[in-house]
Ligand SMILES: Cc1cc2nc3c(=O)[nH]c(=O)nc-3n(C[C@H](O)[C@H](O)[C@H](O)COP(=O)(O)OP(=O)(O)OC[C@H]3O[C@@H](n4cnc5c(N)ncnc54)[C@H](O)[C@@H]3O)c2cc1C
Ligand SMILES: *[C@@H]1O[C@H](CO)[C@@H](O)[C@H](O)[C@H]1NC(C)=O
C-alpha cells in the first residue's frame with residue numbers, strides 16, 4: 001500500500017481502472033461520437049462559417065459589458081478547467097469573469113492559397129478527419145486528438161515534423177482576436193506584426209482568440225517510417241542530431257528506453273505502401289505504439305513500415321503516450337484490446353474531472369509530466385541530468401527548429417537553432433524524489449542552457465525566474481499598448497504551481 005494513504009484511498013487509487021473501464025470509457029466514446037456527428041452535420045450544412053461573425057460579436061459584447069460594469073476582475077475563457085489537456089485545473093476559473101467562446105468550427109479551406117481558417121476550439125482530431133480525406137493536412141499536427149488550436153497557439157504545440165516547420169505557432173499565418181477594449185483585430189507578419197509575434201505563449205493574456213489561419217500542405221496516404229535501434233548515449237545524441245538536420249526527413253522522433261537505448265524514427269510521406277509492410281497502428285486491437293517501438297530494440301536491422309497518415313499522426317493517442325499503463329495496467333493485453341480497446345482512450349478531460357483528492361495527492365508526489373525544450377547540443381547532458389533526477393523511462397524526444405522571431409521564445413545567440421523537446425511522463429524511479437526541490441533544480445538547469453519549460457506543466461519558478469526563462473520585453477510592451485493590465489493577468493499568474501489545483 002502506498003505510504004500515507006488510507007484503505008479507501010488505496011482502493012480508489014489501485015482499482016481506478018474498474019471505474020475507468022465501466023464508466024469513463026463508454027462515456028468518452030459517446031462524447032466523441034456526438035461531436036463527430038455534430039461536426040459532420042454542421043460542415044455539410046455550412047451554417048457554421050456564416051455564424052462566425054455573430055459569435056465574435058457576442059464575445060465583444062461580453063467584454064464591453066465587463067468594461068461597463070467597472071472592470072472588477074480579470075477575464076478568461078469560460079471553457080471549464082477540467083476540459084483542457086493539462087493535468088491541473090486552474091484556480092482562476094472560479095473568480096474571473098468568464099467569457100463564453102463557443103467557437104468550435106472549421107471555417108474555410110482555401111485550396112488556392114493553401115490555407116485553412118479555423119475557430120480556436122477546433123481539435124486536432126477534428127482537423128485531420130476533415131482535411132486528410134480531401135488530400136490536405138497541416139505541417140505540424142500535435143499528437144493528441146483533443147488538443148485545440150487555441151491552446152496550441154496560446155500555449156504551444158510540437159510534433160515530429162517540427163525540426164522542419166517549427167512549433168505550432170510557426171505554421172500560423174494570422175490570428176483574429178478580440179482585445180481588452182472590445183475591438184476585433186487581425187494580425188499577421190504584415191498587419192500588426194508586433195501583436196502577431198507576442199501572441200504565442202501569451203496564454204490568453206493579450207486578448208481572446210477567435211480565428212486562426214493555418215498553412216496547408218498536401219497529404220499523402222502513408223508515412224514510410226524507419227525504426228532504428230541505437231545504443232550508447234553518445235551515439236544516440238549524434239544520430240538524433242544528424243537525422244534532425246536532414247530535411248529529407250519529414251518526421252523525426254525518438255523514444256528513449258534507457259540512457260543507452262533508443263529507437264530513432266524517421267519518416268517521409270508517400271502515396272504507395274509495399275505489400276506486407278503496411279501497418280494500421282491506430283486500429284483498436286493493435287498494440288500500444290510505444291511498446292511496438294520498444295520491440296525494435298531487439299531487431300538487428302532498421303525496420304520499415306508504411307503507416308496510414310492519420311494513424312501516424314495519432315500514434316500516441318490511444319495510450320496517451322505511456323500514461324495509460326499506470327491507470328489501466330492490463331490495457332495492452334490482447335484480450336482487453338479486443339473486448340474494450342475500441343473505446344480507448346478515456347478522455348483526459350473526464351479522467352481529470354473524476355480525480356479524487358487522493359489521486360491528486362498521489363500524482364503530486366509520485367508523478368512527473370513535463371516537456372523541457374533545450375538546445376540540441378545539450379542533448380546528451382540534459383538526458384543524463386533528467387535521468388539522475390527522475391529516472392523516468394520511456395522518454396519522448398522530438399526535435400524542433402526555433403526561428404529567431406521576436407517574442408517569448410528567443411533562441412540562444414539570437415540565431416535560428418535546433419532544439420529538442422524532452423518529454424518526461426510517469427513515475428520517478430529514484431530514492432527520495434522531492435517534487436518541488438527536484439523540479440526547481442531542473443528548471444534552473446533548463447534556464448541556464450537557454451531552454452524552456454512548456455506552460456501546461458507544473459512550474460515551481462518564482463515570477464522573476466520565469467521572466468528570466470521567457471523574454472517578456474515584447475510581451476510587456478504589448479500589454480501596455482493594448483491595455484491588458486486590468487483585463488488579463490500575466491502569464492506567470494496563470495501557470496505557476498500556486499495558480500493551479
Ligand atoms: C497528457 C498530455 C499530452 C500532451 N500531448 C501533447 C502533444 O502530443 N503535443 C503537444 O504539442 N503538446 C502536448 N501537450 C501539451 C499541450 O500542447 C498544451 O497543454 C496545450 O496548451 C493544451 O491545449 P488545450 O487545447 O488543452 O488548451 P487549453 O489548456 O484549454 O488552453 C491553454 C491556454 O490557452 C488559452 N486559450 C485557449 N483558447 C483561447 C482563446 N480562444 N482565447 C484566448 N485564450 C485561449 C487559455 O488561457 C488556456 O489557459 C500535452 C499535454 C498533456 C497534459
Ligand atoms: C552561442 O554562443 C556561445 C558563446 O556565447 C558559443 O560558445 C556557441 O558556440 C554559440 N552557439 C551557436 C549555435 O552559435
Ligand SMILES: *[C@@H]1O[C@H](CO)[C@@H](O)[C@H](O)[C@H]1NC(C)=O
Pocket residue numbers: 406407410471472473474
Ligand atoms: C529580449 O528581447 C529583446 C528584443 O525583443 C532584446 O533586445 C533583449 O536583449 C532580450 N533580452 C534578453 C535578456 O535576452
